[in-house]
Amino acid sequence: RVNGERLWRRLMEMAEIGATEKGGVCRLTLTDEDRRGRDLFARWCDEAGLHMEIDRMGNMFARRKGRSNGPAVMMGSHLDSQPTGGKFDGALGVLAALEVIETLNDAGVETDAPIEIVNWTNEEGARFAPAMVSSGVYAGVFDIEDVYAIADKEGKTIGEELERIGYKGERQVGGRDWQACFEVHIEQGPILEDRGLPAGVVAGVQGMRWYDIVVEGDEVHAGPTPMDRRRDPVRALADALSAIYADIPNYGEWARFTVGDLKAEPGSRNTVPGRVTATVDIRHPDDKVVEEIEAAMTRIVAEAGKRHNVEARVETVWASPAVKFDETCVASVRKAAETCGLDTMDMVSGAGHDSVYIARVAPTAMIFVPSKDGISHNEAEYSAPGDCEAGANLLLHAVLDRAGH
Amino acid sequence: RVNGERLWRRLMEMAEIGATEKGGVCRLTLTDEDRRGRDLFARWCDEAGLHMEIDRMGNMFARRKGRSNGPAVMMGSHLDSQPTGGKFDGALGVLAALEVIETLNDAGVETDAPIEIVNWTNEEGARFAPAMVSSGVYAGVFDIEDVYAIADKEGKTIGEELERIGYKGERQVGGRDWQACFEVHIEQGPILEDRGLPAGVVAGVQGMRWYDIVVEGDEVHAGPTPMDRRRDPVRALADALSAIYADIPNYGEWARFTVGDLKAEPGSRNTVPGRVTATVDIRHPDDKVVEEIEAAMTRIVAEAGKRHNVEARVETVWASPAVKFDETCVASVRKAAETCGLDTMDMVSGAGHDSVYIARVAPTAMIFVPSKDGISHNEAEYSAPGDCEAGANLLLHAVLDRAGH
Ligand SMILES: NC(=O)NCCC(=O)O
Ligand SMILES: NC(=O)NCCC(=O)O
Numbered sequence: 001r002v003n004g005e006r007l008w009r010r011l012m013e014m015a016e017i018g019a020t021e022k023g024g025v026c027r028l029t030l031t032d033e034d035r036r037g038r039d040l041f042a043r044w045c046d047e048a049g050l051h052m053e054i055d056r057m058g059n060m061f062a063r064r065k066g067r068s069n070g071p072a073v074m075m076g077s078h079l080d081s082q083p084t085g086g087k088f089d090g091a092l093g094v095l096a097a098l099e100v101i102e103t104l105n106d107a108g109v110e111t112d113a114p115i116e117i118v119n120w121t122n123e124e125g126a127r128f129a130p131a132m133v134s135s136g137v138y139a140g141v142f143d144i145e146d147v148y149a150i151a152d153k154e155g156k157t158i159g160e161e162l163e164r165i166g167y168k169g170e171r172q173v174g175g176r177d178w179q180a181c182f183e184v185h186i187e188q189g190p191i192l193e194d195r196g197l198p199a200g201v202v203a204g205v206q207g208m209r210w211y212d213i214v215v216e217g218d219e220v221h222a223g224p225t226p227m228d229r230r231r232d233p234v235r236a237l238a239d240a241l242s243a244i245y246a247d248i249p250n251y252g253e254w255a256r257f258t259v260g261d262l263k264a265e266p267g268s269r270n271t272v273p274g275r276v277t278a279t280v281d282i283r284h285p286d287d288k289v290v291e292e293i294e295a296a297m298t299r300i301v302a303e304a305g306k307r308h309n310v311e312a313r314v315e316t317v318w319a320s321p322a323v324k325f326d327e328t329c330v331a332s333v334r335k336a337a338e339t340c341g342l343d344t345m346d347m348v349s350g351a352g353h354d355s356v357y358i359a360r361v362a363p364t365a366m367i368f369v370p371s372k373d374g375i376s377h378n379e380a381e382y383s384a385p386g387d388c389e390a391g392a393n394l395l396l397h398a399v400l401d402r403a404g405h
Numbered sequence: 406r407v408n409g410e411r412l413w414r415r416l417m418e419m420a421e422i423g424a425t426e427k428g429g430v431c432r433l434t435l436t437d438e439d440r441r442g443r444d445l446f447a448r449w450c451d452e453a454g455l456h457m458e459i460d461r462m463g464n465m466f467a468r469r470k471g472r473s474n475g476p477a478v479m480m481g482s483h484l485d486s487q488p489t490g491g492k493f494d495g496a497l498g499v500l501a502a503l504e505v506i507e508t509l510n511d512a513g514v515e516t517d518a519p520i521e522i523v524n525w526t527n528e529e530g531a532r533f534a535p536a537m538v539s540s541g542v543y544a545g546v547f548d549i550e551d552v553y554a555i556a557d558k559e560g561k562t563i564g565e566e567l568e569r570i571g572y573k574g575e576r577q578v579g580g581r582d583w584q585a586c587f588e589v590h591i592e593q594g595p596i597l598e599d600r601g602l603p604a605g606v607v608a609g610v611q612g613m614r615w616y617d618i619v620v621e622g623d624e625v626h627a628g629p630t631p632m633d634r635r636r637d638p639v640r641a642l643a644d645a646l647s648a649i650y651a652d653i654p655n656y657g658e659w660a661r662f663t664v665g666d667l668k669a670e671p672g673s674r675n676t677v678p679g680r681v682t683a684t685v686d687i688r689h690p691d692d693k694v695v696e697e698i699e700a701a702m703t704r705i706v707a708e709a710g711k712r713h714n715v716e717a718r719v720e721t722v723w724a725s726p727a728v729k730f731d732e733t734c735v736a737s738v739r740k741a742a743e744t745c746g747l748d749t750m751d752m753v754s755g756a757g758h759d760s761v762y763i764a765r766v767a768p769t770a771m772i773f774v775p776s777k778d779g780i781s782h783n784e785a786e787y788s789a790p791g792d793c794e795a796g797a798n799l800l801l802h803a804v805l806d807r808a809g810h
Contacts, residue, residue, distance in 0.1 A: 083671040084624060084679070126673040189629025208628060210674055219489060221782040222663035222686040223613060224594025224755025227653060229779065234664040234683075238646035245640045248632060258627035259639040260674040262667040262681065266488040268531040269615055269665040269684045269722075270756075271782040274489070276667065278639075279674045281627040317674075350629025351675075374634065377676040378624040 002396055003106070004389030007099040011388065014040060014079070014095060015087035024379025025087055029080035029122040030058070030161035037079045038167060041094060041119055048101050050117070054169025056144060057134040058121040058162045061176065064101055066114040066403065071179035073111075073403040074362070075100060075395060076118030076135075076354060082126045086381020088186045088388070092369070094119050096184040096392035100399055112404035113179060120354040121162070127152045129279075130210060130318035135354035138174045139361045178362040180329050180402040183355045184391040185366060186383050190374025191347060198342050198390045201333045202366035205349040205356050206254070207287040207322035209294065211280040213237065213301055217310040219266065219274040233276045233310045234264065240304035240312065241278065244297050251293055256283040256350070279317075285348050287322050323356050329365035329398075336397030342390055351376075367394045407801055408511070409794030412504040416793065419445060419484070419500060420492035429784020430492055434485035434527040435463070435566035442484045443572060446499060446524055453506050455522070459574025461549060462539040463526040463567045466581065469506055471519040471808065476584035478516075478808040479767070480505060480800060481523030481540075481759060487531045491786020493591045493793070497774070499524050501589040501797035505804055517809035518584065525759040526567070532557045535615060535723035540759035543579045544766045583767040585734050585807040588760045589796040590771060591788050592752075595779025602748055603795045606738045607771035610754040610761050611659070612692040612727035614699060616685040618642065618706055622715040624671065624679040636715050638681045639669065645709035645717065646683065649702050656698055661688040661755070685719075690753050692727050728761050734770035734803075741802030747795055756781075772799045 017036045018027035027033040038060065045052055045062040053061045063072070077093020097117040104111070120138075125131025128150045136142040148159030162168040187193075192200050217231035241259060248257045258281040264273040280297070284290045298314045305312025330346075337344045347368065355364045369391035372382040422441045423432035432438040443465065450457055450467035458466045468477070482498020502522040509516070525543075530536025533555045541547040553564030567573040592598075597605050622636035646664060653662045663686040669678040685702065689695045703719045710717025735751075742749045752773065760769045774796040777787040 082673055082676055084676075124673075125675060126671075129674055131675060187629065188626045190631070190634065191629075206628070218780075219783040220780055221593045221756055222665060223611070223661060223688050223757065224592060224596075224781070225661070225779060226595070226658060227661065228658075229595065232650075232663075234646065234667070235650045238643050238650065241639065241643035242647040245637075245643065253631065253633075256628060256630070256632065258637075258675070258677055260627060260669065260676050260678060261672040262639070262669045264665065264667040266531075267666040268487055268529075268782070269534055270530060270536065270663070270686050271487055271489075271665050272663055273665060274783075281675050283628050351626055352628065374630060375623075375625055376629070377626040377673070378679075 002099045002103045002389060002392040004385060006102065007095060007388060007392055008385045010095045011087060011091060014091050018081065020084065020379055022379040025081045025085050026083055027081040028083060028127040029124060030158065030165055034080055035165035041079060044098055048098065048105060050101065053171055054167060055171040055173045056169055057137050057173045058167040058169065059134050059138065060119040062117040064115045066111045068112050070113055071177045072114040072116045073399050074116045074118060074178045074181040075399060076120060076181065077183050077185060078120045078123035078354060080122055080124050082124055082377045084379050085377060086379060088381055088383045089188065089376055090123055092186055092388055093184045096395050099392045100396045103396055109405050115399060115403055123354055128158050131352050132354050132357055135357040139357040140174060141357055144173060181355065181358050181362050181364040182395055182398050183353055183366045184395045185353055185368060186376060187368040187371045188351045188376035189371065192368060192370035193374060195345065197345055198387055199337065199344045199394055200347040200368035201330060201337065201344050202325065202349050202368055203330050203346045204325055205323040205352060206283050206285040207290045208281065208283040208352055209290055209319045210317040212315045212317055213278045213280055214315060215305060215310055215312045216275045220272045222270040222272060230272055231310050232272050232308065234273060236304040236308040236310045236312050237276050237278060240301045243300045247296055251284065251289055254285055255289065255293060283350065285322055320352055320356055323359055325359055325365045326363035329363045332398040332401040333365050333367055333394060335401055336394045339397045340393045342394065367391050407504045407508045407794060407797040409790060411507065412500060412793060412797055413790045415500045416492060416496060419496050423486065425489065425784055427784040430486045430490050431488055432486040433488060433532040434529060435563065435570055439485055440570040446484060449503055453503065453510060455506065458576055459572060460576040460578045461574055462542050462578045463572040463574065464539050464543065465524040467522040469520045471516045473517050475518055476582045477519040477521045478804050479521045479523060479583045479586040480804060481525060481586065482588050482590060483525045483528035483759060485527055485529050487529055487782045489784050490782060491784060493786055493788050494593065494781055495528055497591055497793055498589045501800050504797045505801045508801060514810050520804060520808055528759055533563050536757050537759050537762055540762040544762040545579065546762055549578060586760065586763050586767050586769040587800055587803050588758055588771045589800045590758055590773060591776045591781060592773040593756045593776050593781035596752060597773060597775035598779060600750065602750055603792055604742065604747055604749045604799055605752040605773035606735060606742065606749050607730065607754050607773055608735050608751045609730055610728040610757060611688050611690040612695045613686065613688040613757055614695055614724045615722040617720045617722055618683045618685055619680065619720060620710060620715055620717040621680045625677045627675040627677060635677055637677050637713065638715050639678060641709040641713040641715045641717050642681050642683060645706045648705045652701055656689065656694055659690055660694060660698060662698065688755065690727055725757055725761055728764050730764055730770045731768035734768045737803040737806040738770050738772055738799060740806055741799045744802045745798045747799065772796050
């Protein structure tokens with residue numbers, strides 16, 4: 001059994017880095033706060049006797065030797081956060097993994113297979129779109145040079161910021177030898193809490209796509225320009241969004257439609273904007289339904305553009321198809337739940353995780369712990385100490401099941 | 406008659422400061438570009454033998470002596486621009502005034518009354534809201550300490566930026582002795598061009614108000630959070646804006662409704678925003694109609710908030726009632742048009758101008774010249790050389806009518 005008190009203490013210590021006034025965390029990827037979070041994690045790994053390697057995407061790999069030098073068992077998640085994020089999203093997975101290692105160290109358990117902890121760079125996608133970008137490079141989904149060139153709202157790139165914080169490592173990205181990968185994460189939704197369960201066995205991840213709705217009209221003066229002489233992109237965007245929101249219930253209870261960010265250019269109070277942009281996130285466990293919603297959105301946006309005589313279009317930013325995790329890894333988690341005497345359920349993740357991409361190159365599964373009120377990406381995000389501990393215990397036993405001892 | 410060629414040359418030289426790639430100007434108030442524009446204007450005034458004074462708001466007063474030391478005749482406008490503005494909005498009024506002085510100098514004309522040119526700080530309101538803020542302080546509408554504290558989107562204040570660019574003068578704001586004030590400006594709308602007239606006699610300015618629509622919900626994760634558990638402020642804002650736009654034609658052809666800027670916080674693609682803000686600009690020549698539109702907007706926003714279970718409210722940022730200019734000043738402009746043999750019409754300004762506030766403390770009128778395609782607050786803004794010259798000639802003769810020679 002893991003030491004739940006030590007795990008909680010470390011979660012709280014990590015949460016001090018980038019702590020916000022409202023009790024949350026702002027540790028956006030590749031900022032100074034992220035660097036400090038990484039430094040702290042590296043120190044803890046060092047104290048636990050692990051060997052650290054860093055690759056060219058800044059992904060951190062902390063390795064505990066096994067009796068054999070064969071394929072390793074991997075536990076990974078991320079230390080970056082949303083701009084107004086919580087203490088648990090990502091950090092729980094990395095620190096539960098560290099707690100598993102500490103528990104093995106304390107008990108003097110040697111495993112046959114080596115064990116590795118990974119901290120993936122930019123899982124959140126909040127500062128640099130898309131999300132899960134470094135596990136994506138690892139899995140060959142993205143080209144590293146393209147990813148280096150991705151810029152934040154201020155124009156700073158991933159490549160520059162990796163160098164600036166001193167975490168652009170030397171090792172090639174990808175190609176590590178993993179026989180099984182596990183990620184503990186908070187659920188970020190209400191299902192486990194609603195059912196009163198301490199943990200969930202994650203059998204897959206829903207499909208998700210990111211878009212920009214871009215509408216272009218003419219910049220003109222807010223005062224003297226008659227309404228019927230305007231090509232006002234705000235009007236078309238408002239009409240389109242209003243119609244899309246109204247359409248979403250037609251796709252059933254699992255459909256998700258989110259506009260996370262809005263921009264008007266030039267963004268001056270007394271000028272009709274020349275261009276407005278809305279970011280869109282669409283999700284559904286069935287990729288076909290994601291495509292249906294996309295088609296409806298594209299049609300509605302085009303119609304609104306036509307009606308108001310502006311250029312209106314939908315640009316795809318990122319697409320991540322639905323994922324089914326590896327049966328044997330899922331089975332190891334179920335077995336761990338039995339060993340620990342924990343009631344669980346099988347579930348589909350509503351959020352994306354690095355495990356989505358890792359599942360393409362290695363057998364993978366995930367473990368969820370409940371989120372209070374189903375809330376995440378919010379400073380009020382909370383998971384109880386006992387639930388975090390339960391998640392770490394499931395991870396411990398799933399890893400032992402695969403690593404052999 | 407003024408020297409139209411010299412006026413045009415100076416307009417083009419001024420437009421090089423902050424020139425944009427698309428042929429427009431970005432000379433936002435109190436930036437380095439604004440400082441360079443001010444420096445150039447100050448040099449030209451110096452070369453024309455004028456005496457310069459700067460007040461605590463950075464307003465610049467360039468004075469030509471009269472035979473008497475009595476009340477002056479003032480000509481003023483502004484050198485700041487929109488973020489993607491044109492070469493004429495503001496600059497024409499300042500440089501036409503300078504051209505009037507040069508013409509009097511060239512012809513060796515002494516006037517009875519002194520003549521002053523004013524360059525007002527932050528007319529546009531694009532970087533710091535509201536607009537016309539320094540003529541407002543001059544007229545006692547705003548308190549100077551409140552205005553110093555107004556911040557731009559990056560948190561820099563008017564007070565700091567005035568000091569930084571070295572234009573926080575020593576003189577008290579207000580209290581100069583003016584018998585008549587004139588401002589030449591581009592129309593920024595389509596009326597003069599539609600009627601084929603070279604100039605307009607501006608008898609008043611329509612009422613205008615600025616607001617923020619603020620909608621607050623809950624930040625939650627875009628993936629796992631069911632739609633019916635969300636308090637999504639974007640949905641309520643889209644519904645409200647769509648309904649308001651549809652309502653505006655009910656207020657007749659002179660009603661104006663503009664959303665110039667949009668903001669989502671925290672502005673992360675995979676997080677439902679906790680708060681969204683839309684800036685609103687409402688105008689109508691009749692203040693009663695402005696109030697009716699405001700009431701309808703306030704009702705629609707509240708209903709959308711209620712329907713979608715979010716906090717939705719309208720905050721007033723600024724209100725500028727409709728203005729009627731001084732009859733005798735308007736008559737001087739009409740007389741000047743006769744003297745110059747120019748066809749004109751009486752009109753109401755759709756845009757706000759420093760003359761709106763100056764009209765509260767001194768007799769004031771304005772002169773409009775046509776805007777190509779009615780376009781302003783756009784890099785494509787254009788007024789023909791002949792029209793700019795005609796405006797300056799009207800200014801010359803209106804000033805001579807009041808200053809005596
Ligand atoms: N777990 C998590 O918040 N991941 C971010 C990627 C996503 O938007 O689902
Ligand atoms: N003339 C002009 O563009 N003034 C800015 C103030 C307004 O919004 O009308």
